[in-house]
Amino acid sequence: MKGRARYVVAVSALVAGLTGGAALANAQSHSAAPLAGDQGQQIYQKWCWPCHGPSGPGGSRKAGTEALRNSYKGKLPAVLDERTDLTPSLVRTTVRNGTYFMAPFRKTEISDGDLDTLIAYLTRRRSSP
Amino acid sequence: MPPLPPGVTAQQFSNALREFGSAVGPEWVLSTDEDIRTYRDAFSPFWEEAEEPIPSAAVGPNTVEQVQQVVRIANKYRIPLWAVSTGRNLGYGGAAPLNSGTIVLDLKRMNRVLEVSEENAYALVEPGVSFFDLYRDIQERGLKLMLDLPQPGWGSVMGHALDRGVGQGPYEDRFGAHCGMEVVLPSGEVMRTGMGAVPGAKSWQHNPYGFGPFVDGMFAQSNFGVVTKMGFHLLPEPEALRLVTVTAPRRDDVVPFVNTVGYLKNAGICPASFGIRSPRNDTGYWSASLKFYGPLKVIDAQWEHAQEKFSAIAGVRFQEDALYRFPLSPDAIDGIPNKNVLGIPDLAAFGQGFVRDGRPHGYGHYFFAPIIPMTGEAMLEAQDVFEQAFKQLELPGRGPVGFTGWQRRSLISLISLPVEHDTGKAQKNREAFRGLMRIAGEHGWGVYRAPVVFMPDAMEVYSYNNHALRRFHETVKDALDPNGILAPGKCGIWPRRLREAREARA
Ligand SMILES: Cc1cc2nc3c(=O)[nH]c(=O)nc-3n(C[C@H](O)[C@H](O)[C@H](O)COP(=O)(O)OP(=O)(O)OC[C@H]3O[C@@H](n4cnc5c(N)ncnc54)[C@H](O)[C@@H]3O)c2cc1C
Numbered sequence: 230m231k232g233r234a235r236y237v238v239a240v241s242a243l244v245a246g247l248t249g250g251a252a253l254a255n256a257q258s259h260s261a262a263p264l265a266g267d268q269g270q271q272i273y274q275k276w277c278w279p280c281h282g283p284s285g286p287g288g289s290r291k292a293g294t295e296a297l298r299n300s301y302k303g304k305l306p307a308v309l310d311e312r313t314d315l316t317p318s319l320v321r322t323t324v325r326n327g328t329y330f331m332a333p334f335r336k337t338e339i340s341d342g343d344l345d346t347l348i349a350y351l352t353r354r355r356s357s358p
Numbered sequence: 359m360p361p362l363p364p365g366v367t368a369q370q371f372s373n374a375l376r377e378f379g380s381a382v383g384p385e386w387v388l389s390t391d392e393d394i395r396t397y398r399d400a401f402s403p404f405w406e407e408a409e410e411p412i413p414s415a416a417v418g419p420n421t422v423e424q425v426q427q428v429v430r431i432a433n434k435y436r437i438p439l440w441a442v443s444t445g446r447n448l449g450y451g452g453a454a455p456l457n458s459g460t461i462v463l464d465l466k467r468m469n470r471v472l473e474v475s476e477e478n479a480y481a482l483v484e485p486g487v488s489f490f491d492l493y494r495d496i497q498e499r500g501l502k503l504m505l506d507l508p509q510p511g512w513g514s515v516m517g518h519a520l521d522r523g524v525g526q527g528p529y530e531d532r533f534g535a536h537c538g539m540e541v542v543l544p545s546g547e548v549m550r551t552g553m554g555a556v557p558g559a560k561s562w563q564h565n566p567y568g569f570g571p572f573v574d575g576m577f578a579q580s581n582f583g584v585v586t587k588m589g590f591h592l593l594p595e596p597e598a599l600r601l602v603t604v605t606a607p608r609r610d611d612v613v614p615f616v617n618t619v620g621y622l623k624n625a626g627i628c629p630a631s632f633g634i635r636s637p638r639n640d641t642g643y644w645s646a647s648l649k650f651y652g653p654l655k656v657i658d659a660q661w662e663h664a665q666e667k668f669s670a671i672a673g674v675r676f677q678e679d680a681l682y683r684f685p686l687s688p689d690a691i692d693g694i695p696n697k698n699v700l701g702i703p704d705l706a707a708f709g710q711g712f713v714r715d716g717r718p719h720g721y722g723h724y725f726f727a728p729i730i731p732m733t734g735e736a737m738l739e740a741q742d743v744f745e746q747a748f749k750q751l752e753l754p755g756r757g758p759v760g761f762t763g764w765q766r767r768s769l770i771s772l773i774s775l776p777v778e779h780d781t782g783k784a785q786k787n788r789e790a791f792r793g794l795m796r797i798a799g800e801h802g803w804g805v806y807r808a809p810v811v812f813m814p815d816a817m818e819v820y821s822y823n824n825h826a827l828r829r830f831h832e833t834v835k836d837a838l839d840p841n842g843i844l845a846p847g848k849c850g851i852w853p854r855r856l857r858e859a860r861e862a863r864a
Contacts, residue, residue, distance in 0.1 A: 258688040259697065260511060260704035261493045275490070279511065279705040289695055290709030325392055330708065330722045332400035332448060336388055337418045337466040337486075 257282060260289075269350025272343050273310055276334060281309040293331065313356045317348045360394050360414045363437045363459035374435040375415060378461075381427035382419045386467070389415035397445070397462045399452035401722030401777045403788050403811055411454050411811065413440070416462040422540070422548060422586045428463060429584065430546040432843045439463045440845050441584045443485035443517030446510065449725045449774070450521060451810030456847045463584060472587065473563070476501040479592045480537060480563040485516045485585065489703040502595040504684075504701035506530060511703020516588045520578045521807055524764050526698045528651055529593055530631035531765055533578050538562040540587035541577055544839035548586075563589035579807070580831070581845035582838050596651040599700060600661055601679040605642030606671050613734035615644050615674075618667045620732045622648070624766050627660045630699075632763040636741065642675065649699055654683070723774040726794045728803040732767050739801070740771050747797045751790040770806055795819060810848070814860070817850025832857065 257265070260279040264271040280293035284307070298307035306312055324344060327333035339347065362371050379387045388394075397413045404410035417439075419425045432439050438455070441463040445453025453462055469486030474496060481492060489511040496503050506529035508518055519532040529535040538552045552568040553561045566574070577583050606615045622628040630649040648664070650657035668674045682690075682700060691697065697704050730736045744757030753775075761769040775791055778784040792815055795805065799819035808816035820827055831851045835842075842853025852860055 258692045259702065260706075261490050261497075261702055262688060262691075263494060263498065279490075280708060284709065285695075289697060289704050289706035292705065292708035295709055326395060327400055330400075330720060332446070332452065333396040335396040335416070335445070335453075335464065335466070336393065337386070337416075337464050 267350075269346045269353075270310075272339065272347045273350055276339055276347070277309060280331070283308055296329070310351060312351070313354045315351050315355065317352055320344075320348045320351050360389065360391070361412055361458040362414055363461070364457070366435060366437055366459070370435050371414065371437070374431060374437055377431045377434075378415075378417045378428060381431065382417055382424050386418035386420070387415060388418065388464075397453045397464070399448075399454035399810070401448045401452060401724055402454065403724055403775075403777065403784060403791070403809060405721070405777065405779050405784065407781060407784065409811075410458075411456055411460070412458045413455055413462045414459045416453075416464045418464045418467050420467045422468075422542065425463070425465070425468075425542045425584055425586055426546045426548065429542055429544065429843070432461070433544070433546070433841050436841050436843060437461055438843055438846050439584075440848075441465060441485075443514030443520070444488055444512065445517070446513045447517070447521060447810075448510070448722060449809070450807055454810065455845065456810050456813060460845070465584075465586075468586065471495045474499065474501060474503070474592075475563070476503060478564060479503055479594050480589055481515075481592055482538075482563055482587060482589045483515050484587060485514055487515050488512050489515060489518075493701070493703050496592075502685075504593040504595045505703070506532070506535065506593060507698050507701060507703055508532070509698055509707035510705055511698075512705060515590060516585060519588065519590070520585060522578055523807070524631060524762065524770070526631055527593065527649065527701065528629045529591065533575075535591050536574070536588055537564070537566045537591055538587075538589040539574055539577060539585050541583035541585050543583050544841070544844050549583075550587075563591075576834070579849050581848040581851055582834065584844070593651070593701070595684050597653045597684060598651075598657055599680075599682045599684075600650045600657050601681075601699065602648050602650070602661065602664075603645055603677040603679055604648065604664075604668055605645040605675045605677075606668075607642050607673040607675075609643050609738075611671050611674075612644055612737055614671050615646070615668075616732060616734040616737060618664075618670075619646050619648070619763060620767065621667065622660075622664055623732075623763065627663060634737070634761045634763065634769070635759055636737075636761075647679075721777040721779055723776050724791070724809045725807075726773040726775065726791055726798075727770050727805050727807055728794075728798040729768050729806045730761075730771055730803055732763060732769050737761060737769065740803075743797065743801055744771070744773070744794070747794055750797075751793045752786070753790050764806075771803075808849075814847060814850040820850075 257274050257278055264274050280291050282291050284291035284294035294307045324334050324339060375387050375389060394413060397416050402410050417428055419428055438460040440455035440460045442453045443465050465485035467486055468484040469491060470484045471487055471492055473482040489505060489507050492515055493505055506525035506527040508523050508525060519536050522533045524530060525532050538554045540550050542548055551574050552566050553559045555568055577585050628648050628650055633647045635645045650660050665676055691702060730740050741757055748755060748757050758771045758773050761771050764770050775787045778787060791812060795815055804819045805816050817828055828850055835851050836854050839853060842855050846853055846856050
């Protein structure tokens with residue numbers, strides 16, 4: 230190595246344990262975290278959270294949340310389970326048909342029964358009928 | 359009304375569905391329009407066009423015995439089946455078959471983690487076990503084991519390996535990391551491979567070979583059987599992971615640069631998959647992202663040694679991007695942007711590639727992924743050839759920017775083409791894809807994997823000695839699957855009764 234240019238630039242030495250994760254609006258800390266809460270919440274955590282949970286900065290970007298944040302520009306919450314305007318038919322159609330680059334979900338993944346439970350969870354705070 | 363399998367009448371089809379229903383439970387025969395929609399390839403290069411392959415139904419067994427029954431019924435009616443484990447093969451075909459009318463054999467419900475050994479660091483899983491599922495299982499049991507993952511965590515540990523997918527860590531060759539299989543053959547018979555062929559086997563997941571010919575490779579990227587169990591070797595959780603970037607300033611540096619990366623990989627100093635990018639600008643012409651897994655003292659020494667080796671290149675720069683120490687707390691995990699390299703599944707890759715300028719960007723993409731040698735000369739040749747090809751095929755950009763170091767001595771030169779819902783644009787991209795495949799073939803490069811609809815084209819390139827390899831595959835196919843019911847045409851392998859169509863086309 231003598232006489233050679235040699236630079237070591239420590240840009241972001243993230244030493245895990247020292248990085249305090251920003252408090253999230255949602256209890257789940259990452260996409261593969263243990264599932265918690267009632268059944269509807271667990272279905273949401275398992276199938277929706279990895280793309281629709283709270284997104285960055287610092288943590289991983291969630292495609293669904295990023296896309297919705299920019300579509301709604303603050304008019305509606307970007308995180309799906311903070312919404313109060315979701316209707317059962319919108320949730321059902323989106324889950325079974327997909328949209329843009331979101332692929333649909335099959336009954337072997339989210340059964341009809343689980344979809345009903347998920348819909349109940351996502352519409353629990355619905356402000357108007 | 360979904361398309362029927364070729365040569366099968368509506369009456370036969372409805373009888374078959376009823377029999378499938380008796381085997382798996384009627385609720386797991388999925389044949390409504392809504393159901394079928396969920397089995398189309400969401401990233402289809404033929405979206406909504408006449409040629410888009412549309413399945414006729416899906417059948418979802420829950421046990422090996424049910425898989426056997428389904429296969430036997432398919433033989434009776436000569437209805438083709440297309441097996442998927444989680445069917446999330448986006449970019450390479452999703453869950454959709456090659457031919458319209460095929461029934462998707464959806465194995466997602468078979469989602470049991472059958473065994474995990476910390477002592478010998480392995481797992482035995484069913485097809486529907488996703489990386490999320492296996493990760494959670496390991497965490498719940500508190501085992502000191504790490505997964506080696508592709509970017510999307512929802513895929514199947516088994517399905518991804520059967521498509522010979524790429525992991526992010528030292529066990530990057532996901533098929534290579536498997537050990538032992540259970541397969542339902544096209545006759546409906548169950549076979550176990552390797553040590554698993556010994557009744558009451560004690561070492562099925564400990565040694566892959568057993569005795570006699572090693573046949574496991576015949577069930578990956580093929581249509582010779584339905585795999586129902588598969589063992590995988592896991593990585594003991596390391597003490598630490600260091601991520602670094604090394605850059606070299608000049609185009610001519612590529613030969614010593616790639617030689618050094620290759621040496622570090624083959625000498626076991628830095629065995630994980632890596633990325634080499636060529637931004638071709640002032641930040642350095644070449645940049646390699648390397649990962650060192652292991653005890654801190656060891657990876658310190660490995661990194662130091664790597665820097666010594668790279669320092670033969672004038673102007674080389676080193677950047678330490680991150681150092682992680684295991685076990686990671688949930689809070690720490692949350693703050694990490696690229697969790698995959700730590701063996702933690704997520705879907706962040708969709709956030710990176712599909713949201714542009716903050717908007718949902720398009721409808722997905724599909725991958726052209728030729729294998730080139732891991733040498734600087736080969737990278738320069740690939741850059742030049744594909745730059746020309748991009749011009750000729752009127753593709754935007756200058757060709758591949760990134761190469762993935764996969765397997766010890768090869769690189770994948772990954773190019774993605776956008777899925778278009780405008781027919782004209784979609785057709786242009788398909789022609790470009792086929793053009794890339796042809797041009798690659800003329801230079802001695804074949805793809806490591808292909809989107810389902812391009813599989814027959816991909817196999818065309820593997821034509822040495824008048825397609826001796828494909829003729830061999832088809833000899834095996836005819837012997838194992840005389841009725842041609844498993845995934846006809848997959849990877850260009852057609853059963854006898856459907857081969858004439860290909861030959862007529864040629
Ligand atoms: C943004 C993005 C990032 C990606 N990153 C990666 C990456 O890092 N690495 C990578 O390798 N891929 C990557 N992919 C490609 C692909 O999406 C993944 O590899 C995915 O995991 C594959 O789908 P799956 O696991 O659901 O497998 P499946 O769809 O279940 O199966 C894959 C193939 O194996 C066959 N098969 C499945 N199960 C069986 C069985 N039991 N018996 C016989 N045959 C079977 C299927 O017919 C199919 O051809 C990426 C895709 C996208 C869109």
